[in-house]
Amino acid sequence: MKFFIDTADVNEIKKAHAMGLVDGVTTNPSLVAKTGRPFEEIIKEIVTIVDGPISAEATSTDTEGMLKEARHLSSIHENIVVKIPLTAEGLQAVTTLHKENIKTNVTLCFSPNQALLAAKAGATYISPFVGRLDDVAHVGMDLIEQILNIYENYEFDTQVLVASIRNPIHVNEAALMGAHVATIPYKVMLQLVKHPLTDVGIQKFLDDWKKVPK
Numbered sequence: 048m049k050f051f052i053d054t055a056d057v058n059e060i061k062k063a064h065a066m067g068l069v070d071g072v073t074t075n076p077s078l079v080a081k082t083g084r085p086f087e088e089i090i091k092e093i094v095t096i097v098d099g100p101i102s103a104e105a106t107s108t109d110t111e112g113m114l115k116e117a118r119h120l121s122s123i124h125e126n127i128v129v130k131i132p133l134t135a136e137g138l139q140a141v142t143t144l145h146k147e148n149i150k151t152n153v154t155l156c157f158s159p160n161q162a163l164l165a166a167k168a169g170a171t172y173i174s175p176f177v178g179r180l181d182d183v184a185h186v187g188m189d190l191i192e193q194i195l196n197i198y199e200n201y202e203f204d205t206q207v208l209v210a211s212i213r214n215p216i217h218v219n220e221a222a223l224m225g226a227h228v229a230t231i232p233y234k235v236m237l238q239l240v241k242h243p244l245t246d247v248g249i250q251k252f253l254d255d256w257k258k259v260p261k
């Protein structure tokens with residue numbers, strides 16, 4: 048399973064990248080706003096850090112606007128993947144961008160049928176938001192399982208990018224289900240590293256090492 052980091056904070060990207068945990072990056076308008084920096088400045092810096100797919104989101108709501116933004120964003124660097132919301136206008140944009148060989152990440156997916164439509168339009172990635180479904184008492188990971196089954200039934204090339212990950216269990220279940228990508232916040236990456244028995248084990252070895260005659 049590929050690991051993308053879900054952040055627009057370049058310091059987090061650098062730290063996770065140094066641990067070998069970053070195959071790509073996803074950003075969204077809220078994550079960009081948190082940094083207090085201009086969007087394109089951040090994207091141009093990220094492409095110098097990570098050599099992998101970098102998702103940058105279009106903020107237009109009409110097809111023409113999305114296409115204009117997508118063509119501009121994808122011209123910044125070959126690794127840019129344009130995030131397009133799962134709307135009728137978005138699907139129309141994805142259909143055109145697919146013909147132009149511009150990679151897309153269809154975002155804000157909350158149902159298996161929406162994922163089916165994105166694949167038919169030629170999306171490179173589909174982003175089902177598992178945490179936000181959990182928040183409204185739907186099991187987010189059930190959606191991942193259904194999308195994976197549907198895509199396998201019809202051999203779609205669209206990759207399932209598990210988004211809105213909130214905890215290590217989401218990552219574990221995504222890997223067990225065979226999801227193509229998980230986009231993970233830096234905080235959750237650090238939670239994945241940690242195990243109390245690792246810390247206890249290190250302390251015991253260090254204590255015993257002191258008893259070894261020098």
Ligand code: E4P
Nearest residue numbers: 053073074075179210211212
């Ligand atoms: C995905 O690409 C989104 O940026 C992200 O995963 C949304 O997560 P949230 O629901 O925690 O905001």
